[in-house]
Amino acid sequence: MSAPVVWWIRRDLRLRDNPALDAAAGAGAVVPLFVVDEALWARSGDVRRAWMVRSLEALDRAMAGHLVVRCGPPATEVLAVATDVGAGVVHAAEDFGPYGRRRDADVGIALARAGVEVEWTGSPYAVEPGSVVKEDGSPFQVFGPFHRAWAARGWPAAAPPAPVTWADGGEGVALPDAPPVDAELPTAGEEAAQRRWEEFRDRALEQYAARRDEPAGDHTSRLSPYLRLGVLHPRTLLADLDPRRKGHAVYRSELAWREFYADVLWHHPGSARRSLKPALASLRVDRGQQADTHFEAWATGRTGYPIVDAGMRQLLGEGWMHNRVRMITASFLVKDLHIDWTRGARHFMRHLVDGDLASNSHGWQWVAGTGTDPAPYFRIFNPTTQGLRFDPDGDYIRRWVPELASLPAADIHTPWSDGMLPLGGAGYPPPVVNHQAERSEALARYEATRSER
C-alpha cells in the first residue's frame, strides 16, 4: 500500500474541478490539510474570518470530516503533518500573491530539506498570472488588450471528477471559532455556490449587461465570496458562458478584470500598497484631524451623500458592496475628501467578505488614477448623478439609509434641497463637503502633479 499524500488547501476550498486535489488523489490516499496562518489571519477582518471558518466547516462536511486543521507557521505545520502521516509528497495549487509566493518558497525549502516533495498544480485563475504577455514578452498595462489576449489564450476544460480516498490525518486541531458577525453571510459551501451560480445564470445573466450597474435588486452574481476562497473556480463559470450573447460576454469580461488585476499584482507585487504611477506619488492628500473626521463620516456612512452612505452602510451590514457603488464611494473618498486611496483600500479589506488584495488594490488605483489602465484624472464621479442614473427609484437608498426612506424618488438623492428634510433633524447629516467645490480642488491637485513633470 502506497504512502498517503498531503493536499494543502489554501484558496481552493472545493472538491470539484480541483487540479491539485486530482493530482493528489492520483498519487495516493489524501490527507486534506488547512493551516491557519497567523500572518494572514491577523490581517483578515471578522467578516472574512467568519466566512473562512464556515467555508472550511462546509468543506469538512463534504469530505466526511477528514479535514486536518493546524495553526502556526505553514513551513512548520505542513512539514509536521507530512512527517506525521508519512507522506513523501505535498500537493497544492499555486498562489500568485506577494505574500503567498514568499510563503510557498519558504515551505518548499523546509520540505525539501526533509526530503518531502511539493507539487504545484493549478491556480485560482483560468489563466495563470504572468502567462498572458505582449508579443515582445512584456506585460500588458491596460485591460482592453489584456482581455483580448487572455480570451485568445483560452483555458482548459474542467477535469472530470476523480475518485478520492481520504486518509486519516490523525489528531486535528479544531478550527478557530467563527467570530460573531452581524453581517448576513452567504450560505457556505460548494453546493450552495453551485446553486447560486445556476440560479443567477438562468435568471439574470441575459440581463446582466443592462442591469448589472443597478445596486437595488439582485442583478449581479454575488459569487465573489466563493471565488475568493476557491469554493468555485472561474473555469466552472466560463464553461457555461456563450460570449456571443451580450450578457455572457460582459460577465466574462468581469471575470477577466479579476484575472487582469491578479496579473498586474504578479508583475508588480508592490502595487498592493503603493501607487503604480510614480508621477502621482506627489499628489497632495489630506491628513490630520479634519481628514480623520471626514474619513470617519465616510466609513460610517454619514457623508450626507445618499448613494455614498448607502454603500458604506451596505459594506458594514453585509460585508459586501455592489461594484458600481464601490467605485462611487471610492471616488468620493479620493476625489471629494482628498484622502489617500490606501486608507480606503485598507478599510474595504477589513470589512469585505470577498476582500481580495489584487482586485481591491487595483480597483482603488483605477479610481485614484494611479494604477494600470487608470481612469483619467478628470473623470470624477458625481455622487448625485450616479445615484440618479443607477438607483433612479431610490430603492437602494431606502434599504440602507432609512432616515431618507420617506422621501420620493425625485428628492431622495438630494435631501439637502429646499424643504426636503430638516437637515440633521431627521437624523441624516448635511453634506460633509460640497461636491462641486471639491471636484475643482481635486482637478487642481491632479493638475499640480502634471506640471511637476
Add this chain to the structure above:
DNA sequence: TTTTGAGTTGTTCGA
C-alpha cells in the same frame, strides 16, 4: 521602423 488611431466603468458645458 514609424505612424496612426482606437480605446478608456464620466462630467460638464454650450449649442
Add this chain to the structure above:
DNA sequence: GTCGAACAACTCAAA
C-alpha cells in the same frame, strides 16, 4: 431635453 465636444495621456496593435 438632447447631443457632441472637450477634458490628457498613454498603451498597443494595425497600417
